[in-house]
Each structure stands twice: as C-alpha cells, then as structure tokens.
Amino acid sequence: MGRWQALLDDRNRFFWVLQAAGWSGYALVHYIGSLMHEMRDIYAIIILLGAYAGFLLTVPLRYLYRQIWDSKPWFLILVVLGSAYASASIWAVIDNATYWEIYKFGFRPESNWFYFKNTTAKFYIMLSWSGLYFGIKYYQMLQDEKQKALMATSMAHQAQLKMLRYQLNPHFLFNTLNAISTLILIKENELANRMMTKLSSFLRFSLDNEPIKKIPLAREIEALMLYLDIEKVRFDERLKVTIEVDESVENALVPSLFLQPLIENSIKYAIAKMEEGGEVIVHAEHEGEDLVVVISDNGPGVKQPADDLVNRGGVGLANTRDRLQALYGKRYSFTLSANEPSGMRVEIRIPFEQVDL
Structure with a gap:
C-alpha cells in the first residue's frame, strides 16, 4: 500500500x-x-x-x-x-x-x-x-x-483543540499563584514551596502532552494526582479524593488533562463551600463499546438546570464539553445530574480506544 x-x-x-x-x-x-x-x-x-x-x-x-x-x-x-x-x-x-x-x-x-x-x-x-x-x-x-x-x-x-486546552491554564494558574501568594504572606514558606514544586511538575506534564493527542487513562490519573497534590496543600484534610479505575481501562485513550477542570469545578463549587470539607470520586469502567468516566462529589449541589450549569458554571464544564465534541463529534455524551444523596455528578461516555502495547 x-x-x-x-x-x-x-x-x-x-x-x-x-x-x-x-x-x-x-x-x-x-x-x-x-x-x-x-x-x-x-x-x-x-x-x-x-x-x-x-x-x-x-x-x-x-x-x-x-x-x-x-x-x-x-x-x-x-x-x-x-x-x-x-x-x-x-x-x-x-x-x-x-x-x-x-x-x-x-x-x-x-x-x-x-x-x-x-x-x-x-x-x-x-x-x-x-x-x-x-x-x-x-x-x-x-x-x-x-x-x-x-x-x-x-x-x-x-x-480549536489547542485553544480549548490552553484556555484552562490561565484560570488554574491564577488560583494556584493566588494561594501561593497567600501562604507567603502568612509566612507559610514551606507550604508555599511545596505548592510551587507541585505546580512546576503539573505544568511540565501539561507542556509535554499535546492538546490534540490522547493519552492512556493511567497517565491522565497521574496528572490528576499532581493537580490534587496542589489542592491538598490548600485544603489539607478537608479534601478527600477517591479514585476507582478498573484495570481493564487503564490503557484506554482519553484527551489529555480532561479530568482536571472537572475536579477543579467540584472543588470550587462543592468542597470550598463546606466547612467540614467533602469528597470527590472518580470512577472509570468499560461498558460495551464505551469508556464511562464519572466524577461525583457530596457537595450541596445546585438547583438550576443542568444545561444552565454547564454554560454558566465557569470555564471547566463548558470547555470539557467543547473539547469532547471537537474530538469525537457525535460519538460522546456529557451528562450533568444531581448526585445521591447530595452533590453533583458528571458522566462522560466516549468510544473505548486502547493504546497499542
């Protein structure tokens, strides 16, 4: 050929x-x-x-x-x-x-x-x-x-994909640098240094992975943990994260850094508003011909319709939906619903594509 x-x-x-x-x-x-x-x-x-x-x-x-x-x-x-x-x-x-x-x-x-x-x-x-x-x-x-x-x-x-991916970096950087500045002002230099180190590792990962390419889910989870390490410095024991990923989907191909804005959204609108903190759960499994990824939290939730929440809930939700549409066309679903007994639930379905070993 x-x-x-x-x-x-x-x-x-x-x-x-x-x-x-x-x-x-x-x-x-x-x-x-x-x-x-x-x-x-x-x-x-x-x-x-x-x-x-x-x-x-x-x-x-x-x-x-x-x-x-x-x-x-x-x-x-x-x-x-x-x-x-x-x-x-x-x-x-x-x-x-x-x-x-x-x-x-x-x-x-x-x-x-x-x-x-x-x-x-x-x-x-x-x-x-x-x-x-x-x-x-x-x-x-x-x-x-x-x-x-x-x-x-x-x-x-x-x-378009590069624009959507890189659109998240200024938003995330503003929050993180603002937190580091606050730590320096209150003389928490050690914590500030830890956050800066974690931020450097996360940004290096972001720059090393092209927005138009897909990466294995296991590697995406590693990037997510780098981000969560930064957030845990801010929230300490108030932030609890549970990762539930089946071994069968660890090599499934996903858009790079598509989980981070969703977790950031949960932290901003759920965990940050709860004095006692809360939990974010990331669940991924293989269902038929699809990879199903669910991000849920136990926050207070919202009363407005799901479509309005996607359009008005900050950069993260709308950006992720637009990236999925650009990558998969009609072969995806992005569903936002109430979580039981409380909180919000985001379910993403994309075609199951496995990396060649």
Missing part, C-alpha cells in the same frame, strides 16, 4: 507507468486480435513498432496539453482535435511504412483511401488517449483540492 501511494504521489513517475502499461496493453490486444487471422510471425514486430510509435507521439501531446491547460475551453478543444489528428496522421504514415516495407516487402497500395482510413482509426485512438489524460489530470486536481480542504479543516480543528 505504501509503494502504491508513493507512486500516486509522484505524478511524473505515475504518468510513465500508465504510458508504458497503456501502450503495452494496446500491443497485446492488437496481437491477440491478429491471432484470429493467419498472420506471419513477423507481424508481431509490426505491432510492437506501431505501439512504440504511439508511445513516442503521445509524449509531446502531454507537454502541449500542460502548456494550454488554463486556456479557454473552445481553444483547448481545437488544440486537442488538431494535435490529435496531426499525431494520428504521422502515426499512420509510420505504421503504413513499417507495414508495407517490412511485412509486405515493398508492396504499396495504389490508392490513398487506405491511408485515410488508417489515419481516422488512429485519430480516435489519439482522442481516447487525450480524454484519458485530461480525465486523470482533472481527477488528480480534485484530489489535491480535497486534500487541501482536509488539511485546512484539520489545522482549524487542531487550533
């Missing part, structure tokens, strides 16, 4: 392969047709010489057609008809000369009618060759335009 694609990509080589194959096929068909008649063996040489003449005469046509490619249609048609007939006439003369000089040993017809019929037949062959040339050329141009459109769409898609 790779060699065939390389052949298609090399337009010049592709032309010569088709040129050689086409005229070889012409010679073969002509030879098979001659077997139906009692022809001498030397007739095979006549056929080869005729095919070779056609091969050589169509090469200039290629360069001529390339020169007039952008001309007006009427001019293009006239040039194709004229050049095809001129090539057919030359071919007929060469073909007749080789036929009568080699095969018939000098015998020549007395009338030019034979030459005219031969030229007409070869004119149709040249027109067919020209039609194939233009057809293949137009097909290649359409493929090029399609490829360019796909590339432009892909680049726009990648830019």
Whole structure:
C-alpha cells in the first residue's frame, strides 16, 4: 500500500507507468486480435513498432496539453482535435511504412483511401488517449483540492483543540499563584514551596502532552494526582479524593488533562463551600463499546438546570464539553445530574480506544 501511494504521489513517475502499461496493453490486444487471422510471425514486430510509435507521439501531446491547460475551453478543444489528428496522421504514415516495407516487402497500395482510413482509426485512438489524460489530470486536481480542504479543516480543528486546552491554564494558574501568594504572606514558606514544586511538575506534564493527542487513562490519573497534590496543600484534610479505575481501562485513550477542570469545578463549587470539607470520586469502567468516566462529589449541589450549569458554571464544564465534541463529534455524551444523596455528578461516555502495547 505504501509503494502504491508513493507512486500516486509522484505524478511524473505515475504518468510513465500508465504510458508504458497503456501502450503495452494496446500491443497485446492488437496481437491477440491478429491471432484470429493467419498472420506471419513477423507481424508481431509490426505491432510492437506501431505501439512504440504511439508511445513516442503521445509524449509531446502531454507537454502541449500542460502548456494550454488554463486556456479557454473552445481553444483547448481545437488544440486537442488538431494535435490529435496531426499525431494520428504521422502515426499512420509510420505504421503504413513499417507495414508495407517490412511485412509486405515493398508492396504499396495504389490508392490513398487506405491511408485515410488508417489515419481516422488512429485519430480516435489519439482522442481516447487525450480524454484519458485530461480525465486523470482533472481527477488528480480534485484530489489535491480535497486534500487541501482536509488539511485546512484539520489545522482549524487542531487550533480549536489547542485553544480549548490552553484556555484552562490561565484560570488554574491564577488560583494556584493566588494561594501561593497567600501562604507567603502568612509566612507559610514551606507550604508555599511545596505548592510551587507541585505546580512546576503539573505544568511540565501539561507542556509535554499535546492538546490534540490522547493519552492512556493511567497517565491522565497521574496528572490528576499532581493537580490534587496542589489542592491538598490548600485544603489539607478537608479534601478527600477517591479514585476507582478498573484495570481493564487503564490503557484506554482519553484527551489529555480532561479530568482536571472537572475536579477543579467540584472543588470550587462543592468542597470550598463546606466547612467540614467533602469528597470527590472518580470512577472509570468499560461498558460495551464505551469508556464511562464519572466524577461525583457530596457537595450541596445546585438547583438550576443542568444545561444552565454547564454554560454558566465557569470555564471547566463548558470547555470539557467543547473539547469532547471537537474530538469525537457525535460519538460522546456529557451528562450533568444531581448526585445521591447530595452533590453533583458528571458522566462522560466516549468510544473505548486502547493504546497499542
């Protein structure tokens, strides 16, 4: 498959392969047709010489057609008809000369009618060759335009994903740096240093993973734990996190850093508002053809509709939903609902894709 694609990509080589194959096929068909008649063996040489003449005469046509490619249609048609007939006439003369000089040993017809019929037949062959040339050329141009459109769409898609991912960093950095500043002001330098170290590790992970690429869920959990280590410095014992990930989904591919904004949302709107703190649970399992990830908390919850909460609940929820839509199209679900007995619950379903080991 790779060699065939390389052949298609090399337009010049592709032309010569088709040129050689086409005229070889012409010679073969002509030879098979001659077997139906009692022809001498030397007739095979006549056929080869005729095919070779056609091969050589169509090469200039290629360069001529390339020169007039952008001309007006009427001019293009006239040039194709004229050049095809001129090539057919030359071919007929060469073909007749080789036929009568080699095969018939000098015998020549007395009338030019034979030459005219031969030229007409070869004119149709040249027109067919020209039609194939233009057809293949137009097909290649359409493929090029399609490829360019796909590339432009892909680049726009990648830019959108990068924008959505990097949109989270300023929001997260503001909260963390504000907490570090507070710790420094109250002389908690050791805690501030720990937070800064954890922040450095988390940002390094963020920069090392492209927003448009997917990573194994196990690695995503590692990044999540780096983030939680930062938050635990802020909330201490008030923040409890439980990770429930089946071994069967540890190698499942997920968008990089898609859990962090959801956990951040739970901490901001649930844990931070509870004096005694709270718990966030991350659960992941393989269900049918989907990977199901559930993030739930035991916070106070909210009374507004789920759709309004997604649109007004800060950057995290809407951003994650938009990233999933950009990556999976319609092959995902993002559901926000009340958790029992209290709190909020986010359920994400995406196609189960496993990393190759």
